[in-house]
Amino acid sequence: MTNTSERYDLVIAGQGAAGFAAALYAARYQMKSIVVGGTFGGETAIGGAIENYPGYVSIDGFDLMMQFKAQAEKYGVPIVDENVASITRSGHCSTVTTTEGQRFQAATVILAVGRERRKLGLEHEDEWTGRGVSFCSTCDAPLHKGNVVAVVGGGDSAVKGAGLLSKYAKKVYIIYRGAEFRRPEPANLRALNAAKNVEQVFNTRVVKLNGTDGLSSIVLDRPVSGSTELKVDGLFIEIGANPRKELAVELGVALNDKDEVIVDKYMRTNVHGVFAAGDLTDASGELKQTITAASQGALAATSAYADITAHPSACEIQPMESSRT
Numbered sequence: 001m002t003n004t005s006e007r008y009d010l011v012i013a014g015q016g017a018a019g020f021a022a023a024l025y026a027a028r029y030q031m032k033s034i035v036v037g038g039t040f041g042g043e044t045a046i047g048g049a050i051e052n053y054p055g056y057v058s059i060d061g062f063d064l065m066m067q068f069k070a071q072a073e074k075y076g077v078p079i080v081d082e083n084v085a086s087i088t089r090s091g092h093c094s095t096v097t098t099t100e101g102q103r104f105q106a107a108t109v110i111l112a113v114g115r116e117r118r119k120l121g122l123e124h125e126d127e128w129t130g131r132g133v134s135f136c137s138t139c140d141a142p143l144h145k146g147n148v149v150a151v152v153g154g155g156d157s158a159v160k161g162a163g164l165l166s167k168y169a170k171k172v173y174i175i176y177r178g179a180e181f182r183r184p185e186p187a188n189l190r191a192l193n194a195a196k197n198v199e200q201v202f203n204t205r206v207v208k209l210n211g212t213d214g215l216s217s218i219v220l221d222r223p224v225s226g227s228t229e230l231k232v233d234g235l236f237i238e239i240g241a242n243p244r245k246e247l248a249v250e251l252g253v254a255l256n257d258k259d260e261v262i263v264d265k266y267m268r269t270n271v272h273g274v275f276a277a278g279d280l281t282d283a284s285g286e287l288k289q290t291i292t293a294a295s296q297g298a299l300a301a302t303s304a305y306a307d308i309t310a311h312p313s314a315c316e317i318q319p320m321e322s323s324r325t
Helices: 017-028 061-074 137-144 156-165 186-194 246-251 290-310
Strands: 007-015 033-040 084-090 093-098 103-111 115-117 148-152 171-175 198-201 206-210 217-224 227-231 234-237 241-243 274-276
Touching: 007 017, 007 093, 007 290, 017 033, 017 061, 017 103, 017 290, 033 061, 033 103, 061 290, 084 246, 103 246, 103 290, 137 156, 137 234, 148 156, 148 227, 156 171, 156 186, 156 234, 274 290
Parallel strands: 007 033, 007 103, 103 274, 148 171, 148 234, 171 198
Antiparallel strands: 084 093, 093 103, 115 241, 206 217, 217 227
16 A cells, blocks of 8 residues: 655646656656556547557557556556545645545645546436447447447547447447537548448437437437437447546636636646646647647646755645545
8 A cells, every 4th residue: 555644746646648747757857756546548548549649650549558657657656546536735735635545745736637528418328338328439349340329429539439430330320419520630530431331410419318228229309311219239429528627626726718727838727836737728729639648747747846846845744644444
């Protein structure tokens, strides 16, 4: 078990590209740091084939994140596989508490917790996740060989997911509420348009999920091929994600109108000693990619190093009750 009575220079919340890149740079700065996060790899780990990360013609996202993690571990950075439940700050000290009750204190914190997949808000959506409903085309596409499936969404993840599903499924519907797709990567759109078993359905919403002990059909708000009901074996919900803002709100970190953490070019937030990186932030606009997250993690660690160098004794260890027996 990690020693919860130790004082750290830096706690990194999140095990995605931003978090691991921050850990690597912090270790090279010889900062005493720790990574805390319950979900390995973030969006990259479930992103399937990555073909736009420099140095790799093509690499599976999960494998890429395993290399990120191995590099951090090489430098001896401890990794705690628990979600961060809360962060409190007193003076220049933060106390990070996990969902399992472990607590860590540090002079600086990097928020790299990313985003959470959006949902349609329909009855049975959560109940049937894993029983016909999925939020990850890359993860579950191979389970639908020869099936009929639908993808909801009009962004790049939906277009890419439908293209992947076309390699397994007999028939793929991609359903979007808008009149045209929303800025997908041209390569992904070309692949989708080339797939003969994909039907593109625009100006349409999924309004109901039908089934007994799992999904058997979906109901649309307008007829497609003469019916508002489509019999499908799987529904993939790819409608984007919302920033995981709860920790930022707890710390009093400023957000923009999209609930993204506002950072400056050094990844500093408005709260002294609190930095943020990756998809949680407004740092790269609409471009939420592994490469931007990793670069922001490196910048955040560099800024955290500058902060503790300027305030070497600002955070002294505070007494804490034992958090686990």
